[in-house]
Amino acid sequence: MNLRQLKYFLATAELGQVSRAAGELAISQSSVTTAIRDLEKELDTVLFVRTAHGMEPTPAGRELMETARDISERVEHARTIGQGHTDIAATINVAATYTVLGYFLPFHLDRLAHRFPNLNIQITEMNRENIEEGLMTNRIDIAVLLTSNTSNPELETETLLRSQRRLWVPQNHRLQNIGRASFKEIAEEDYIMLTVDEAANTSIKYWGPTGLIPKVKLRTSSTEAVRSLVANGQGVTILSDMVYRPWSLEGRRISTVTTDIDIPSMDVGVAWRKGQEMSEAVRLFHDYFIDTFHSPQLPTRL
The missing domain is CATH 3.40.190.10 (Periplasmic binding protein-like II)
Structure with missing residues (x-):
């Protein structure tokens, strides 16, 4: 098993079609198909079933997706050691909903702590209504929540992840x-x-x-x-x-x-008050998530 195979597998799983994955990766469809076939052979299990909608991950495939994403994130973290660090010392108030705090944020909070060691991120768990009120009254600087549940016209949102x-x-x-x-x-x-x-x-x-x-x-x-x-x-x-x-x-x-x-889908993202001028510390937090989820890269080799 190698990082190239995981990269091709993950692109197919997330995009739902071999052709779309190949186009996104700028490689041939046969390269993607071969990588998936080799993975299935090594793991001795079926990772996809073909449906009318495209390539559907099997339960084993979804397990591998979670592992592949984790590997991708950790490799990317290793590649950015020494890059993007700052000595800024500040405190920001961040709110998060229950699901986001339990299943999404912990890994990223660890990465943020390593990247910005002097950035004090104060996390508070709140429901959506209290988060929206906190953002509007400036008690909260920025929030990570389910954007699929949010439609407040006074807030700006940026969706990071769509979970089927x-x-x-x-x-x-x-x-x-x-x-x-x-x-x-x-x-x-x-x-x-x-x-x-x-x-x-x-x-x-x-x-x-x-x-x-x-x-x-x-x-x-x-x-x-x-x-x-x-x-x-x-x-x-x-x-x-x-x-x-x-x-x-x-x-x-x-x-x-x-x-x-x-x-x-259940969509996860960040939210802030519309028209808000972000401080440098809040901007670092915001840009970390945008860079991580809008420009993901899984290298083919270490």
Whole structure:
């Protein structure tokens, strides 16, 4: 396994098509196909299935995506050691929602601490409404939140990451075996509804147009509770890839299934007050995320 193979695999997984990945990488389609085939041979598993929408990662493929992204970020971090550092000493107040703080920010806070050792980032967990109010009253300098939940015209937002939502089912569930689930079939199952970060309200966006109502067995603000309940066969749910893990705390397997109707993604990004003149310290924080997610690079060799 080498970084080139992971780079080609990750581009295909994120763009959904070999042709688009090849175009983005400025290489031949056969090079991408060969890299993926070699990875599958080495790992002895199938990483993609072909669908009407393109290349769909299998559960094993999604696990590898997480690992490949981590490798990409760490290699990029290694390449920038000694670059972009500053001696600026300042404190900034940053707010983040529950999901962002739990599943997105920790790695980046570590990178920021190494890159800007004198930048004191004060993090506060808040819900979206309080974040928006804090930005408008200047109690918060900048926020990292779910931009897919934000539509305040007084705020500027920049989306960094779009995380696809899929159906979660226990291993060997009947919907896993058919490969693609319809919302009619999902509505027949007991449903575990996550409520944190407006997840229950967001679900209306994709359940509403179907005319169907999920058979909610339990509502909870705990992602780990949802994970365990699904893994133990107590119901199914629809959540994003960002919070997906293939195992519950008890060690039971969770699989994901695509749906017959496209589900809106969960988008993560930064937000600040419109017209705000950012301080140098806030600008460093903002630019770090823009550079990281809008110009990602995975080198082909160390």
